[in-house]
Amino acid sequence: MAEKLIIAQSIEEAVSLKDSSSIFLAGGTEVNRLDSPCQAEVLVSIGRIGMDLIDETDAEIDCLKGKKKGRFIRVGAMCTFQELVDSFSVPDYLREACLFMSSRTKRNMATIGGNIASARDDSYLLSTLIACGAAVELNCKGKKHVYGVCRYLKEKKNYPDSLITAVLLPKKEMTVASKRYANTAASHAVMTVSVSYSEGKYRVGAAVKNAGVRRLVEVEDLINAGPVSDEEISKAVKLDLTDDMFGSAKYKRYLLGVTVTDLMKKVGGKK
Numbered sequence: 432m433a434e435k436l437i438i439a440q441s442i443e444e445a446v447s448l449k450d451s452s453s454i455f456l457a458g459g460t461e462v463n464r465l466d467s468p469c470q471a472e473v474l475v476s477i478g479r480i481g482m483d484l485i486d487e488t489d490a491e492i493d494c495l496k497g498k499k500k501g502r503f504i505r506v507g508a509m510c511t512f513q514e515l516v517d518s519f520s521v522p523d524y525l526r527e528a529c530l531f532m533s534s535r536t537k538r539n540m541a542t543i544g545g546n547i548a549s550a551r552d553d554s555y556l557l558s559t560l561i562a563c564g565a566a567v568e569l570n571c572k573g574k575k576h577v578y579g580v581c582r583y584l585k586e587k588k589n590y591p592d593s594l595i596t597a598v599l600l601p602k603k604e605m606t607v608a609s610k611r612y613a614n615t616a617a618s619h620a621v622m623t624v625s626v627s628y629s630e631g632k633y634r635v636g637a638a639v640k641n642a643g644v645r646r647l648v649e650v651e652d653l654i655n656a657g658p659v660s661d662e663e664i665s666k667a668v669k670l671d672l673t674d675d676m677f678g679s680a681k682y683k684r685y686l687l688g689v690t691v692t693d694l695m696k697k698v699g700g701k702k
């Protein structure tokens with residue numbers, strides 16, 4: 432249980448207040464959730480420091496495989512899910528992913544930055560953000576970095592005190608489709624899978640309960656090489672799938688295969 436709440440007045444102040452005894456408080460839906468792993472003595476509220484604009488920018492992003500330059504839609508980290516749903520400036524694929532959070536009340540509080548930082552394996556947004564090639568803008572103790580989402584997730588533990596200031600979505604011709612499997616709209620998802628198609632290539636992201644969140648490069652290599660069956664896609668998946676209350680590993684592998692095939696049809700692309 433937190434003992435102190437500090438309301439930061441600027442990005443600089445928020446970053447300087449963050450250390451191993453504190454966590455940021457954005458929408459608070461994860462921080463205040465019963466049994467949440469996000470616990471600390473001090474909460475640093477970032478609700479008054481801006482970071483709520485949606486505009487455009489040119490940027491160079493650091494990805495796992497090197498640097499990439501481009502034009503991006505820049506979404507402030509404090510934008511709530513509902514603000515994104517209501518915005519005409521963000522692509523439909525992100526608005527649809529925000530609606531995976533079924534409660535409007537929660538959408539009014541939860542922020543895109545808080546969702547990414549939580550890095551949950553049943554994340555509402557991460558598979559979509561991976562598939563579209565999004566990046567996060569970080570302020571690490573005053574130093575700015577722009578990392579591709581995959582790099583951010585892989586290296587997150589190296590910069591625990593960093594503040595996500597914005598999310599960058601590539602501004603280019605692209606179709607993206609996502610599918611989330613859960614018992615009910617409000618249940619934890621067994622998996623969320625997303626496929627994008629742009630410049631002749633598919634890109635695949637997945638968040639699978641108890642197996643992790645990542646780009647499925649092994650599936651991309653296969654589907655970008657030529658026509659393949661659901662079974663071949665299922666076999667190619669290298670996630671460490673488990674038998675658990677969400678289903679058997681075999682079932683999850685099957686579901687990944689048919690879902691990628693289904694989403695490839697939805698995004699168009701190669702026949």
Ligand SMILES: Cc1cc2nc3c(=O)[nH]c(=O)nc-3n(C[C@H](O)[C@H](O)[C@H](O)COP(=O)(O)OP(=O)(O)OC[C@H]3O[C@@H](n4cnc5c(N)ncnc54)[C@H](O)[C@@H]3O)c2cc1C
Nearest residue numbers: 455457458459460461462541542544545546548554555595
């Ligand atoms: C009943 C219930 C069910 C849920 N189910 C799901 C689910 O299925 N999938 C899912 O993804 N989430 C789920 N959540 C968690 C949560 O609602 C979302 O992940 C939400 O997007 C978190 O955003 P927030 O703004 O509320 O974050 P907060 O609760 O304010 O913060 C969450 C974490 O992110 C950090 N953080 C917040 N903003 C930033 C920032 N800008 N930079 C760096 N770190 C930051 C905080 O320090 C904290 O560690 C659920 C929550 C509840 C209560």
